[in-house]
Amino acid sequence: MNNKLFFVINSLQRGGAERAISIVSNALYQQNFEVTIVCLNDADIAFAILPEVKVVSLLKKRKQENPLNRLWYAGLLYTRLIRLLMKEKPFYVVSFMTTSNLWxxxxxxxxxxxxxxxxxxxxxxxxxxxxYFFRKLSYHIYRKSTAVVVPSIGIAERIKQSNSFRKLNNFKLIRNPINEFPEPSDWKVNDKKFILGVGRLSFVKGFDILIEAYNNINNTGIDLVIAGDGAEYESLKIQIEKLNLTGRVKLVGSKDNLQDYYHQAELFVLPSRNEGYPVALTEAMSFGCACVAVNCDFGPSEIIENEFNGLLVEQNNIGKLSKAIDDLLLNHSLRKKISANAQLINEANSVKNIAGYWRGLLLNLP
Structure with a gap:
């Protein structure tokens, strides 16, 4: 039996989809698949990949170039991908993210x-x-696929709102798996109690919103720690200085010991303007960290049941976000209940369960 399975993605740099593909690839290898991850572009690998899982990069990452060079790059990429598929003949290919899906x-x-x-x-x-042309091309490709897998129902619903995709009917919901972290250590990551935010420092992640909301809370004896790197670092630093929050709001960069931060935080806040499926939120919940999430598109409302396993706050309302943070800090019984219920996600989104869904899809199992 041919058990060769290919995953295709742009690269394995930091990101929710990249983390998911790494975890699922490792899990399916352990279920006797011969797994190869094909990266369209060569880049540093941010996640742990089993040595038995092959990683192949098709091209060095291109810089901004003129149209002729971009055409050459596209042709070279497509040719190399076809040659690899013809040589290895996998029984299935799974791609993550739009560009990879089209190629x-x-x-x-x-x-x-x-x-x-x-x-x-x-x-x-x-x-x-x-x-129009690329929407039609995308529809044709997605319609011919065995399934269009999405981690949240909202993504599928939004895709179908477009006239070009309204007839697409092969969606399959498979959540992202919970990352299996090492056990938290006893080393204190901050010298005071703290609220935690985790993610890429980009506009879409909304950390400027979180800093503004933090500035308005009543509890002044707690820090805000934001773990992540990105293009918005300087603008967030300027915002912190303007609000006189230097020393209280800490941009600590990307961390390899996030388990210690999740474990020690008083609460976690997701302030995103939009998401696909918020991995950091599910990670925080897996450690029993009480969470507040802005009800953005997509994912938070599919993960959090308000006041059961977290708090949901309407978008574009900094006042309500500040109040939710204050309420959860003050209401110890609510925080304890939310913390306990949040950990149920460890079962629902376990690697075993999610890998099982992927295996069932690929082997056409019920």
């Missing part, structure tokens, strides 16, 4: 290899921004 779909249609595509971000910044 993979075109290559698999030509080589007649079954494939699955997976969308992990809001289509408002991907599929729904395409011109």
């Amino acid at each position: 993979t779909g075109l290559a698999c249609l030509l080589t007649r290899i079954p494939f699955v595509v997976s969308e992990h971000t809001t289509p408002d910044i991907t599929l729904n921004t395409f011109n």
